[in-house]
Amino acid sequence: MIEIERRFLVATLPDELPVPVPIAQAYITTVPVSLRVRRMGDRRILTIKSGRGLERTEIERDLSDGEFEALWNLGAELRIEKRRHQVQLDTGDVAELDLFDGDLSGRRIVEVEFASTDEALAFDPPAWFGREVTDDPRYTNSSLARHGWPDA
Amino acid sequence: MIEIERRFLVATLPDELPVPVPIAQAYITTVPVSLRVRRMGDRRILTIKSGRGLERTEIERDLSDGEFEALWNLGAELRIEKRRHQVQLDTGDVAELDLFDGDLSGRRIVEVEFASTDEALAFDPPAWFGREVTDDPRYTNSSLARHGWPDA
Numbered sequence: 001m002i003e004i005e006r007r008f009l010v011a012t013l014p015d016e017l018p019v020p021v022p023i024a025q026a027y028i029t030t031v032p033v034s035l036r037v038r039r040m041g042d043r044r045i046l047t048i049k050s051g052r053g054l055e056r057t058e059i060e061r062d063l064s065d066g067e068f069e070a071l072w073n074l075g076a077e078l079r080i081e082k083r084r085h086q087v088q089l090d091t092g093d094v095a096e097l098d099l100f101d102g103d104l105s106g107r108r109i110v111e112v113e114f115a116s117t118d119e120a121l122a123f124d125p126p127a128w129f130g131r132e133v134t135d136d137p138r139y140t141n142s143s144l145a146r147h148g149w150p151d152a
Numbered sequence: 153m154i155e156i157e158r159r160f161l162v163a164t165l166p167d168e169l170p171v172p173v174p175i176a177q178a179y180i181t182t183v184p185v186s187l188r189v190r191r192m193g194d195r196r197i198l199t200i201k202s203g204r205g206l207e208r209t210e211i212e213r214d215l216s217d218g219e220f221e222a223l224w225n226l227g228a229e230l231r232i233e234k235r236r237h238q239v240q241l242d243t244g245d246v247a248e249l250d251l252f253d254g255d256l257s258g259r260r261i262v263e264v265e266f267a268s269t270d271e272a273l274a275f276d277p278p279a280w281f282g283r284e285v286t287d288d289p290r291y292t293n294s295s296l297a298r299h300g301w302p303d304a
Contacts (some may be wrong), residue, residue, distance in 0.1 A: 001216070001218055001219055001222065007203070007240075025270070028184065028185055028200075029181050029183070029184065029185070029187075031181075031225060032180065032181065032226055033180055033181070033187070033223075035181075035185070035187060038177075046200075046211070046213075048180075048198075048223070050222070050223075050226060057222045059198070059215070059219050061198075061213045061220070063211070064153070067153055067211050068153055070153065070202070070211075071185075071202075071207045071211070074184055074185060074202060
């Protein structure tokens with residue numbers, strides 16, 4: 001229920017990328033929690049996230065197609081489309097590299113999730129990772145959906 | 153997923169009431185959907201409702217104790233406590249009679265849920281029901297939590 005995750009910009013893309021999974025998601029609201037519906041492959045998922053930074057509270061449940069549609073239509077103004085590449089790192093961790101489409105086309109973010117804060121803090125990012133933005137709330141997907149890509 | 157429900161004030165209480173179930177609920181947000189967590193007996197429930205009037209969209213999931221606590225604390229300003237009496241009606245329907253506590257102490261509302269709109273419209277309320285408030289959004293629990301009991 002606690003999601004421990006570090007988030008980075010992407011300096012350079014790895015030469016070979018695994019086949020991505022297309023993701024479409026919409027935010028019903030972003031305060032005081034983000035309430036998100038996501039379509040990822042065959043799955044339809046409801047996610048509630050609260051808090052900011054390294055450790056966030058996350059509650060996730062599968063949705064039926066009908067439930068997804070009902071909520072999806074409520075998030076019309078706050079949608080994100082992206083392709084997610086699951087990249088195996090030399091550290092043994094798995095990076096989720098998101099290449100955005102739509103309004104955020106060309107933008108990219110990479111995230112790594114950890115089992116503990118200790119593991120997260122010990123993580124040594126590979127050279128292709130860019131600036132870390134874990135503590136910059138402008139780079140959460142909900143903020144990108146609402147405000148677009150930050151200016152600096 | 154569609155909840156079909158009529159809601160009434162209570163003119164007079166029935167003489168004998170079944171043992172109530174205590175309910176405590178908190179709203180994390182009320183627009184554009186209501187996002188509610190409820191403790192009812194041993195259950196911890198997440199509910200998302202949208203729309204207004206007779207037919208509303210409702211999505212419900214059980215929560216773990218930890219998930220409930222995390223969300224409950226986010227709804228500190230919008231809480232409702234009540235006792236719910238499940239009253240068997242002569243029509244075969246079951247009325248949910250809610251007697252409010254806390255800030256709404258002494259207030260009461262009765263709701264009946266139906267399988268179809270036809271059944272809902274055919275329902276003949278018993279004499280102890282008061283004015284119907286199905287189409288008055290001030291009497292939803294989320295509105296009562298936010299604005300208190302309406303003046304008129």
